[in-house]
Structure formats: structure tokens, C-alpha cells
Amino acid sequence: MQREEIISELLKVEAELQQRRAADKLGFYNTGKKKHKKQLAFHKCKKRNRWVFGGNRSGKTECGAVEALWLARGIHPYRKNKKDVFGWVVSLSQQVQRDVAQKKILYYLPKSWVEDIVMLSGRKDSPSGGVIDQIKIKNVFGGISTIGFKSCDQGREKFQGSSLDFVWFDEEPPQDVYEECLMRVMDKKGDIFGTMTPLKGLTFIYSEIVQNRSGNPEVWYEFVNWQDNPFLPASEVKLLEGTLSAAALDSRKYGRFSTGSGLVYPEFDESVHVIEPFAVPPDWQDIISIDPGLNNPLAAHWYCMDWDGNIYVVAEHYAAGRDIDFHARSIKDISRRIGWHTDVKGRLNAIIDSAADQHTLAATKSVAELFRENGILVNTSVNKDVFAGISRVKSYLGGEGAKLYIFNCCTHMIAEFRGYFWGSGDSPVKKDDHCMDELRYYVMSKPKKPVAAVKSAVTLDKERRIRRTDKKIER
Numbered sequence: 001m002q003r004e005e006i007i008s009e010l011l012k013v014e015a016e017l018q019q020r021r022a023a024d025k026l027g028f029y030n031t032g033k034k035k036h037k038k039q040l041a042f043h044k045c046k047k048r049n050r051w052v053f054g055g056n057r058s059g060k061t062e063c064g065a066v067e068a069l070w071l072a073r074g075i076h077p078y079r080k081n082k083k084d085v086f087g088w089v090v091s092l093s094q095q096v097q098r099d100v101a102q103k104k105i106l107y108y109l110p111k112s113w114v115e116d117i118v119m120l121s122g123r124k125d126s127p128s129g130g131v132i133d134q135i136k137i138k139n140v141f142g143g144i145s146t147i148g149f150k151s152c153d154q155g156r157e158k159f160q161g162s163s164l165d166f167v168w169f170d171e172e173p174p175q176d177v178y179e180e181c182l183m184r185v186m187d188k189k190g191d192i193f194g195t196m197t198p199l200k201g202l203t204f205i206y207s208e209i210v211q212n213r214s215g216n217p218e219v220w221y222e223f224v225n226w227q228d229n230p231f232l233p234a235s236e237v238k239l240l241e242g243t244l245s246a247a248a249l250d251s252r253k254y255g256r257f258s259t260g261s262g263l264v265y266p267e268f269d270e271s272v273h274v275i276e277p278f279a280v281p282p283d284w285q286d287i288i289s290i291d292p293g294l295n296n297p298l299a300a301h302w303y304c305m306d307w308d309g310n311i312y313v314v315a316e317h318y319a320a321g322r323d324i325d326f327h328a329r330s331i332k333d334i335s336r337r338i339g340w341h342t343d344v345k346g347r348l349n350a351i352i353d354s355a356a357d358q359h360t361l362a363a364t365k366s367v368a369e370l371f372r373e374n375g376i377l378v379n380t381s382v383n384k385d386v387f388a389g390i391s392r393v394k395s396y397l398g399g400e401g402a403k404l405y406i407f408n409c410c411t412h413m414i415a416e417f418r419g420y421f422w423g424s425g426d427s428p429v430k431k432d433d434h435c436m437d438e439l440r441y442y443v444m445s446k447p448k449k450p451v452a453a454v455k456s457a458v459t460l461d462k463e464r465r466i467r468r469t470d471k472k473i474e475r
Contacts, residue, residue: 026108029066038224039063042193043070044078047220048185051194051209053256054224057232060195064089064168065104067193071166072137072145073113083143087166087190090150090159090173090181094120094131097149101170102132105147113137115144156180163187169194175204198257202419206257211415211432223256257419264390264420264428264436267397274414277407280304280314283450285341288331288350290378291438292367296320298327299434300350301413302340305447310403311396314338316410318435324367328374343377351441352378382441386427389440396443413439 054060091097122130396404
């Protein structure tokens with residue numbers, strides 16, 4: 001065999017090995033011994049608008065790249081697959097596309113799956129060095145799928161016209177581009193998914209996804225941090241932690257949204273403080289706390305305390321632009337549903353912001369009076385000291401151990417915990433804080449532990465008989 005022939009054969013073997021290694025990367029991602037559990041949760045989720053908010057090196061970009069390839073190839077292990085899939089990968093700019101999302105797609109893409117590559121710049125036989133327009137992928141059902149690449153700096157107009165099966169946002173897009181892409185997946189009931197580090201503060205994505213102001217049932221998200229990535233060495237985590245400020249760590253380590261001034265309640269941990277609902281003993285029921293609003297949201301929560309002094313937030317009413325009659329009906333409906341205690345006349349007890357006592361020129365009765373007329377006896381004598389209230393809430397969140405638990409149905413309170421930031425001085429930013437205000441009213445009301453029920457004469461007599469029987473058995 002001639003030298004040239006030997007070299008040619010060796011190159012063929014090397015090319016085949018490279019393809020096998022590429023295929024192994026995708027296989028190892030799904031079946032490797034180490035599991036990135038939050039990546040798995042993202043892929044398994046059936047919602048159509050999914051987001052992973054993660055710090056740098058948290059493994060978030062892998063989620064998007066693998067999801068796009070699985071859909072295009074028709075081999076998604078947790079979804080119904082189809083052929084001729086058309087999706088977009090959207091980056092902030094063409095340079096970011098080349099260096100991040102495109103690079104990650106090529107890392108996981110076996111060459112044997114590629115039907116064709118269309119370049120905007122560079123050579124298709126060496127695509128990593130240029131900017132890709134489209135990759136044509138052989139679908140296992142016999143069709144050809146297309147992954148197109150877009151950059152936000154092209155402007156919204158460049159995102160019009162196409163009907164898509166999916167859009168992957170690698171980092172946060174401008175709002176007009178995001179809304180245009182929502183239109184692109186509408187016809188095919190396609191998916192939107194995003195992977196990003198939130199470095200721009202409380203943007204529209206925070207309102208749209210984390211707070212889910214529109215109430216979209218298809219929205220899902222997950223926060224991913226360095227500790228969630230089993231492939232990131234502990235030594236590197238320590239090194240990175242030492243190079244970043246506390247404010248930068250919020251976004252780059254934990255994937256949290258931040259104003260740059262810090263969370264009021266960094267002690268809040270959803271894995272600890274948010275729990276599944278359970279049947280609360282009637283003895284634990286304490287009182288309802290209300291932060292009033294008419295055009296602004298009105299927030300109300302039902303508070304319980306157990307015999308050990310732990311607080312439980314068990315139900316929520318939150319609505320804006322409604323009158324007191326509507327709020328009163330809603331509060332009474334929720335109370336009936338959960339079996340909340342009333343007085344002998346069937347009235348509910350609540351605490352409320354003292355501002356509810358105020359009269360305006362447009363109304364002859366105060367908000368407090370209107371609630372009382374509707375059978376909700378509101379007490380306006382609440383302690384509104386913000387700094388002292390925050391300190392007391394912090395003591396329930398942490399200190400010697402968590403003593404505040406929130407049922408996961410209280411979604412607005414949970415969302416406000418995530419977005420409650422310090423402003424100037426010792427005051428939080430006055431935005432989206434209605435639940436936080438009435439939580440403070442409650443903890444500052446000095447809630448008391450429930451008193452053990454007094455045993456009836458029948459119960460006491462029964463216990464005496466049991467003791468006598470036990471003594472006879474002992475003899």
C-alpha cells in the first residue's frame with residue numbers, strides 16, 4: 001500500500017472516530033453516570049414556554065443546544081417527534097452566535113446527521129470559523145429539518161414571516177423580538193425556550209416569565225446555579241466565587257434577577273420555604289392579612305401558626321382593578337373552600353393597612369368600612385414599621401432555622417419574594433410589594449401559638465378508665 005493510500009485510510013478512520021465521539025457526547029448528556037437534574041427537568045417539562053435562568057458555567061446553554069438537536073433530528077426522548085422540523089436559534093449578535101450557541105450546536109452535532117450547511121460567512125467545510133445561516137439535518141423519519149440562526153441586532157423585521165416549530169433564545173432578547181417569535185410558533189403550536197443569565201435587572205422577561213403577569217399556563221422556568229452542575233469542579237467554583245462581588249454573584253452564580261442593590265430577603269429559599277399544601281389543623285388557623293388596592297392589586301393571605309411557632313401561608317387572593325364587593329366575595333369564597341373559622345355571626349377577622357381607614361372625595365365610606373359591611377371585620381391597627389418588619393420576617397426565614405412556610409399555591413407572594421430589592425438607603429423599591437407589605441403586618445402583629453384544646457369531662461373520664469384498666473393488667 002502506498003504512503004498516500006495509508007494516509008487516506010488513516011484520515012477516514014479519524015473522521016469516523018470524530019463522528020462517533022460527537023454522537024457519544026449527545027448520548028453521554030442523556031445517559032451519563034453524572035446527571036444534571038435541572039437540565040433533565042427542563043427537557044421533561046411539557047410546557048411550551050420554558051426558561052432556564054442560570055449563572056455562567058451552570059450548564060444552561062447545553063439545555064438549549066441539545067433540545068434543538070433532539071427536536072430537529074426527531075429523537076426527543078420526552079416529546080412527540082415529527083419530521084421536517086423548522087426552528088430558530090436566536091442570539092444577541094452574529095459574533096455571540098458564532099462563539100456560543102453555534103459552537104455548542106456543532107459540539108453536539110454528529111457530522112453524519114448533516115445534510116447541508118448554508119453559511120453567511122466562512123466555509124461550510126469548516127463552519128466553526130464562520131457564521132452559519134442554516135443547518136440542514138437528516139430527520140430519522142425521512143425528512144430534512146432546518147435549524148436557522150438569527151441575531152437580535154438584525155431588528156424585529158427580520159423575524160417576520162416564518163412558521164416555526166421552535167425558537168431557542170440564547171440569552172435575553174429585546175421584547176419586540178420575543179413577541180414576534182411568539183407569533184412565529186403560533187401556527188404550529190411550537191415551543192419557545194430560553195437559556196440566559198439575567199444581567200439586565202428586572203426586565204420584561206422577569207414580569208413575563210418569573211412573575212407570569214399574564215397567567216399563561218404554558219410558562220415554566222428553573223433557576224440553575226453552580227452547585228447544580230455536577231461537572232463543575234469545586235475548586236473552580238471556589239475560584240469564581242472569590243473573583244466576583246456579592247451583587248455579581250446573584251446573577252452569575254445563582255441566575256437571579258437583580259436591580260444591582262441586592263435582594264431584601266436573600267434568605268428566602270424556595271426548596272425550603274415553599275411547600276406542598278396539606279390539611280391544616282383548625283387549631284392553627286390565625287387571621288387573614290390584607291394590603292388594599294383598587295386600581296392597584298389587593299393582596300390577601302391566610303395565616304396559620306402551629307404549636308412550635310411556625311407560620312404557614314395557606315391561601316392567596318390577588319387581583320387588581322376590582323371593587324371591594326368583588327374582593328370581599330372572593331375572600332369569603334376562599335375561606336369557605338378551606339374551612340376557615342368565623343365568629344358566631346359568620347364573619348371573618350382580618351388585619352389591614354391603616355390607610356384603609358382613609359376617606360376620599362370620591363367615596364363616602366372608607367375601604368375598611370366597606371369590608372366590614374361585607375362581613376369581614378378588618379382591624380386597621382397594624383404596625384407599619386418597614387425596617388423592623390423586614391427584620392422580623394428575616395428571623396422567620398432563617399436565624400436558628402426556617403419558621404415560615406408558604407403553600408405553593410400562593411404564587412404572587414413567592415414571585416414577590418424573588419423580586420423584592422433594596423432601593424436607596426434602608427427602603428425597598430416600592431414596586432410589586434403588596435404581598436410583602438401584608439406579610440409584615442402579620443408578623444408584626446405578634447402572632448401567638450395556638451392553645452391546646454381543653455379536654456372535656458367525657459375525655460378525662462375515658463382516660464381515667466384506661467389508666468385503671470392498665471393497672472389491673474399490670475397486676
